[in-house]
Amino acid sequence: MRDSRARIHHNKRIAVALTLMLRITSTSFMLAVFVLLSSQTNVVCQQSASTGEKTKQSDNRVVYQGIAVDLRVKPLTEEKRNKDELREGDDAVFQLRFSEASSGVPVTGVYPKAWIDLRGNDETVDCKVKVKAFLSSNFQARAPVDLNSYYILALNQDATLSVIDPLFSYGGSKLFTLVSLKSTGADWVLPVNGRTLFVSMPASHAVAAVNTDIWKVTTNIEVEGTPVRIAVQPDGRKIWVGYEPSENGGASGVAVIDARDLKHVVHIPTGRGHHEIAFSDNSRFAFITNGLEGNVSVIDVHTLKKIRDIATGSEPVSIEFSPKARMAYVADKKDGTIVAIEGSGPKIAAKIQGEPGLKQIKFAGADGRFAFVTNPEKDLVYVIDSASNRIIQTADIGNGPDQVSFSSKLAYVRSLRSEIVSMLPLPQSDTVGKTVAVVDFPGGQHPVGKTTNPSPADSIVKAPGEDAVLVGNPMDKTIYYYQEGMAAPQGNFSNYGREPRAVLVVDRSFNERSPGVYEVTARMPRAGFYELALVTDAPRIVHCFPVRVAPNPNAVTEAGGVRVEPLVDKRVVEVGENIRLRFKLIDLKTSKPKVGLVDVGALIFSPGLSQQRHPAKEVEKGIYEVAFQLSQSGVYYVYLGSPSAGLKFDSPQSLVLQAKDKESP
Numbered sequence: 001m002r003d004s005r006a007r008i009h010h011n012k013r014i015a016v017a018l019t020l021m022l023r024i025t026s027t028s029f030m031l032a033v034f035v036l037l038s039s040q041t042n043v044v045c046q047q048s049a050s051t052g053e054k055t056k057q058s059d060n061r062v063v064y065q066g067i068a069v070d071l072r073v074k075p076l077t078e079e080k081r082n083k084d085e086l087r088e089g090d091d092a093v094f095q096l097r098f099s100e101a102s103s104g105v106p107v108t109g110v111y112p113k114a115w116i117d118l119r120g121n122d123e124t125v126d127c128k129v130k131v132k133a134f135l136s137s138n139f140q141a142r143a144p145v146d147l148n149s150y151y152i153l154a155l156n157q158d159a160t161l162s163v164i165d166p167l168f169s170y171g172g173s174k175l176f177t178l179v180s181l182k183s184t185g186a187d188w189v190l191p192v193n194g195r196t197l198f199v200s201m202p203a204s205h206a207v208a209a210v211n212t213d214i215w216k217v218t219t220n221i222e223v224e225g226t227p228v229r230i231a232v233q234p235d236g237r238k239i240w241v242g243y244e245p246s247e248n249g250g251a252s253g254v255a256v257i258d259a260r261d262l263k264h265v266v267h268i269p270t271g272r273g274h275h276e277i278a279f280s281d282n283s284r285f286a287f288i289t290n291g292l293e294g295n296v297s298v299i300d301v302h303t304l305k306k307i308r309d310i311a312t313g314s315e316p317v318s319i320e321f322s323p324k325a326r327m328a329y330v331a332d333k334k335d336g337t338i339v340a341i342e343g344s345g346p347k348i349a350a351k352i353q354g355e356p357g358l359k360q361i362k363f364a365g366a367d368g369r370f371a372f373v374t375n376p377e378k379d380l381v382y383v384i385d386s387a388s389n390r391i392i393q394t395a396d397i398g399n400g401p402d403q404v405s406f407s408s409k410l411a412y413v414r415s416l417r418s419e420i421v422s423m424l425p426l427p428q429s430d431t432v433g434k435t436v437a438v439v440d441f442p443g444g445q446h447p448v449g450k451t452t453n454p455s456p457a458d459s460i461v462k463a464p465g466e467d468a469v470l471v472g473n474p475m476d477k478t479i480y481y482y483q484e485g486m487a488a489p490q491g492n493f494s495n496y497g498r499e500p501r502a503v504l505v506v507d508r509s510f511n512e513r514s515p516g517v518y519e520v521t522a523r524m525p526r527a528g529f530y531e532l533a534l535v536t537d538a539p540r541i542v543h544c545f546p547v548r549v550a551p552n553p554n555a556v557t558e559a560g561g562v563r564v565e566p567l568v569d570k571r572v573v574e575v576g577e578n579i580r581l582r583f584k585l586i587d588l589k590t591s592k593p594k595v596g597l598v599d600v601g602a603l604i605f606s607p608g609l610s611q612q613r614h615p616a617k618e619v620e621k622g623i624y625e626v627a628f629q630l631s632q633s634g635v636y637y638v639y640l641g642s643p644s645a646g647l648k649f650d651s652p653q654s655l656v657l658q659a660k661d662k663e664s665p
Contacts, residue, residue: 067101067107070096086548091521094114094521095519111510134533145525154500155503156498156500179216181204182203187200191239191259193236208221221262223264224255229276234279276319281323284300294315310341312348318330318359322368327386331373352390355375355378355380357378393434393435422440443473446473451501459500463505530548561589561646561647562594562642562645574661578627597644603641605637
């Protein structure tokens with residue numbers, strides 16, 4: 001009877017979800033601010049102070065109504081941080097610090113929006129006008145560098161990754177591009193502030209390194225055996241891949257790859273069975289489970305040598321490190337135990353008894369005090385307090401709860417046999433023994449955990465900057481957007497006929513790294529004078545900081561020795577129009593026009609729509625022209641290539657056009 005009522009209730013929830021299924025867009029916040037800026041005058045701008053409020057400002061600091069905003073821009077890599085200038089092509093960290101001007105107390109909970117745009121020749125241009133244009137999401141007003149963007153990635157059942165842009169449509173599609181792999185991916189990892197996504201490919205015995213700036217596989221790194229689980233150590237320097245014997249046999253263990261030079265470092269045999277990977281928070285030790293050995297191998301990260309094997313039970317299936325307890329916790333499927341291993345010992349410090357059938361253990365939050373352990377065989381989820389090493393709560397969740405993810409307030413539990421996603425509040429210190437308040441929402445029409453090719457990677461992830469999550473439903477071939485407090489998802493993104501077995505977010509927006517300090521990583525555009533246009537809602541501030549990008553001699557190699565300068569008056573064209581685009585090619589070594597090239601061509605493509613190639617002819621010294629037509633409306637990318645000049649079509653230099661249908665007379 002209970003199951004029948006629950007089924008009816010769930011079906012009603014699905015009906016509500018379908019009626020509320022609106023296309024979600026993260027520009028809603030931006031547009032709200034746009035309205036505020038249009039109606040309010042008490043904002044601070046670099047070039048305008050018509051409000052009468054006293055505004056103090058310098059190149060890197062502005063103070064408005066007692067709130068100070070300081071900008072710092074620094075190269076991402078350590079070897080470049082001592083240099084005084086930012087150079088084109090460099091990855092840099094943009095840091096905004098908000099504080100009370102008088103006391104220096106950090107101002108938290110700010111959601112900065114920012115863009116990097118070329119400075120205009122007219123110094124009277126109001127910063128507010130520029131920000132309004134960017135907030136309007138007008139295609140023609142897109143800045144060279146958008147510091148608010150993020151992409152949603154789907155790990156598909158075929159040998160592809162979907163890259164979805166939730167903010168803009170391309171010819172009516174949110175699909176930005178597809179990344180092709182050698183074979184189907186099993187697991188993936190993206191280092192913090194990294195630009196390279198690593199994907200394990202069991203059938204290819206390799207790991208793909210995907211450049212997330214150009215969305216291309218730059219190299220495939222061969223690995224012994226069959227690679228499955230993949231992880232990055234906390235300092236981001238090395239990628240660890242658990243590999244199992246191939247069809248021809250062989251060893252079983254972990255492969256270690258340098259995250260910067262993308263070269264294989266060493267294979268470390270550990271033991272038989274599936275391998276899960278965890279690290280101490282100081283990147284001193286790596287803990288590797290050996291599923292068929294009943295133990296965990298502890299490896300010294302510095303020497304890449306195995307220290308010892310620690311027996312933990314019959315079948316270790318999951319491992320996670322707690323920074324709070326400074327111990328690694330191992331869940332055993334057969335024994336139903338959770339064993340704690342001291343990181344500095346290493347030795348067993350505690351054993352917590354649950355029930356057989358455990359699947360995953362995962363710690364919530366940065367401190368890592370409370371862990372959630374799923375048991376799909378018993379339809380249970382345990383909550384463990386690492387401070388006391390005991391189970392403090394047990395939640396009854398049906399239909400095989402197997403995977404857990406977190407927002408800042410809730411734990412989201414996926415079930416193998418149900419479309420319902422369960423939500424549990426993150427525990428506090430006084431929740432010991434209390435009943436867990438479980439609420440739920442429908443994550444689609446089919447069971448969220450059902451897929452033709454399971455992946456150990458997360459299928460539920462937190463959305464950037466919001467108390468919301470993205471839920472990949474493989475059988476629906478859809479990614480749902482759910483905002484906390486709502487009865488059903490507020491929108492969805494089609495995965496265009498592919499199963500999103502796992503979901504990942506590549507976040508290019510500001511995040512609060514410490515109280516009052518917000519950071520984002522971006523790649524510097526070509527040399528020139530720019531400004532960082534900033535807007536915040538609370539406190540309400542609009543300001544443009546100057547940013548200078550210096551020429552980079554090394555960019556000659558990175559860009560093939562040629563700079564492409566579009567000579568374009570308009571970027572919005574009509575379908576069927578005869579288009580003639582001109583480009584100036586500049587030799588980066590001599591800074592002179594590149595003349596006499598006879599092999600210049602253009603690659604014109606629209607994600608999910610079409611691709612075409614056309615020759616380009618030199619019409620003036622160093623100026624090349626390409627003629628073509630576009631047969632469909634949408635967004636198109638134009639790349640130039642010239643083998644003799646070393647200019648490749650996958651160069652990050654491109655021109656973006658929007659094609660619209662002809663208006664009726």
